[in-house]
Amino acid sequence: MAKRPDSRDEHTSDETSDSGSAGAAFFDLDRTLLRGASGEVFSDAMRAAGLVSRTIPGEKLLYQLFNTVGETLPSMALARQAATFAKGRSRATFQEAADSVADRLVDMVQPFAESVFAMHRDEGRPIVLATTTPYDLVKPFADRLGLDGVVATRYGVEDDDDTYNGALVGPFVWSTGKLAAVREWADEHDVDLVASYAYSDSVYDTPLLAAVGHPVVVNPDPRMVFMAAARRWPTIELDVAPGVRKVPVLGMELQKLALTFSRPSMVPYADIRIRHADKIPAEGPVILVANHRSYFDPMVISMVVAKTGRAVRSLGKKEVFDVPVVGPLATAMGGIRVDRGTGSDEPLKAAADALNAGEMVAIMPEGTIPRGPAFFEPKLQGRWGAARLAHMTGATVVPVGLWGTELVWPRSSRVPKLFNVTDAPTVLATVGDPVEIKGKSVDKDTKRIMKAISALLPPEARVRREPTPEELAATYPPGYQGDPDKENERRPGTD
Structure with missing residues (x-):
């Protein structure tokens, strides 16, 4: 897939032709x-305003069909005839009805659309709505969003009484008619289509997408999936984070498909017990925070998330994302690449964007699996990232305590212990109540987060003890040549 052309991807484009x-x-x-x-929405508004007296038989089924497969020739034929049906109706009444539901439409805007708007605004491009829907119906909505222009089907109006006359003014703004209307708008506003972007889901917008220099396919209908592939047009989804992919036609996020198989019963070499997953909110922004003991932790967290029916965005070390095949797959599954060596705030911004869009983000504040003596420290220490995100977004912070994952996949092993089937170790994942975030100090809120995680662990986790040489050895990666006495210096910092 081509890269997503928004402000969170590096990209180059000609500002002018x-x-x-x-x-x-x-x-x-x-x-x-x-x-x-x-x-x-508009149908409801028309009925409320008395402009439509009855419901068309099968109307809801038609909308469901549209939402599933996109535009069809019969539906567009009906839309073309709508001007005739509006004949004699008051234009002002239509406009009032449209204004009454504009906020409902704003609530339906895809959560990541605003970040794409921001990219275009930063680069000085006007943002224009180009739709078949009548101008008088969509203008209040466009005004609410602060768009710079509207290209839409226009109905003719009688001069003497401001009622619709049953005719169209200009083209029916669909397929080649939409391209003609966009070209007319572009000529009037000195806009060059070669330097322009166009976003659409519909195969019937192929003429417009082919005419601009930067076509972008959004949530493609089944036919547009093949058109985009044939023409190598970039495809994005504005309801999920950048880089996240969906299964074509089905419209299901790839991660959600994978999570259907993320169950404890699918892992015979561990006895995984998940407690209180229902404490994770079913919707809205959530920061899931957990301690880090093993390479097996992400799998257990995925099982916790699977019980919620939600998807999650996870921050991970750049080394994972740099691996061929694995890296792109991690991004497609919702991963956010973190390169701590650069000090960049981009990962934090990407996570904040996801949270502001109502998504869930998972973070392990310790940053890495503690090594050596640090692994056995009863007091958990975390970096400030989770607290900073909570301050930035107001998201709910939910703690998860992990225990026993190192028995399945210790740091000293390159692979999990897959043959522990007859004597599978017990792994606990316990979800706690939301952490109270004061919002005044990231340091103090980080300590609250780590204390909440610690409280979910077994009592032995909070007691200092001297590990055996074998236990210490299991905490070091294969071929470890470092100084065990300096491992405490690797404890989390303030980033």
Whole structure:
């Protein structure tokens, strides 16, 4: 897949074409900018305003079909005839009805659309709504979003009484008609299509996407999946974090598909017991924080997440993301690459964007698995990242205590102990109540987070003891040549 062209990806693009004119960003409405169709919302508004007296038989089924497969020729034929049905109706009443539901439409905007808007605004491009939906219906919505222009189907109006006359003014803004309308708008505003972007889900918008320099396919309908592949157009989803992929046609996030197989029963070499997963909120921004004892921890966390029915974005070390095949897969599954050596805030910003979009983010504040004596320290220490994210976003922080994972996959082993089937070690994952985040000090809130995690561990975890040489050896990676006495210096810092 091509890279996602938004502000969180490095990308290069010509600000202007050879003609010197600047580009714009044109967005389709239904199934692109919005989650699903606007038609049902407008239909409700028309009935409430008395503009429509009855429900069309099978109307809801038609909307469900649209949400599943996108535009169809019959639905567009009906939309073309809508101007005739509106004949004699008051334009002002239509506009009032549209204004009454504009906020409902704003609530339907895809959660990651704003970050794409921000990228275009930063680079000086006007943002334009380009839709088949009548202009008078979508203008209040576009105004709410602060868009710079609207290209939409326009109905003719009688001069004497401001009622619709049953005719169209200009093209029916669909397929080649949409391209014609966009070209007219671009000419009027000195915008060069070669320097422009266009976003759409529909195969019927192929003419427009082919005409701009930067076509972007969003949530493609089944036919557009093949068109995008054939033309090598980048495909993105605005309802999930950058880089996350969905299964084509099914529309299911790849991670959610994988989580259906993430169950304790699928791991015969460990007796995994998950407690109180119902304490994780079913929706809204959540920061899942856990202690780090083993390479097996991510698998156990995935089993905890699977019980919620949600997806999760996980911050991970760059070494994982740099591995061929594994790295791209980690990104597609919702991973966020962290390179602590650079001191960059980009991973934190990506995590904050996910949280602001209502997603869940998992962090292990210790940053890495403690080695040597540090592994047996009863007092957990964490980096400030989780607390900083909570301060930035107001997300709920939910602690998870992990215990026994090192018995399945110790740091000293390159692979888990897959043959412990007859005597499988017990692994505990306990979810706690949300941590009270004061929001005044990241250091103090980090200590609250680590204390909450520690409280979920067995009593022996909070008692200082002298480990055996064998226990110490299990905490070092294969071929370890470091100084065990200096391992405490590797404890988490303040980043």
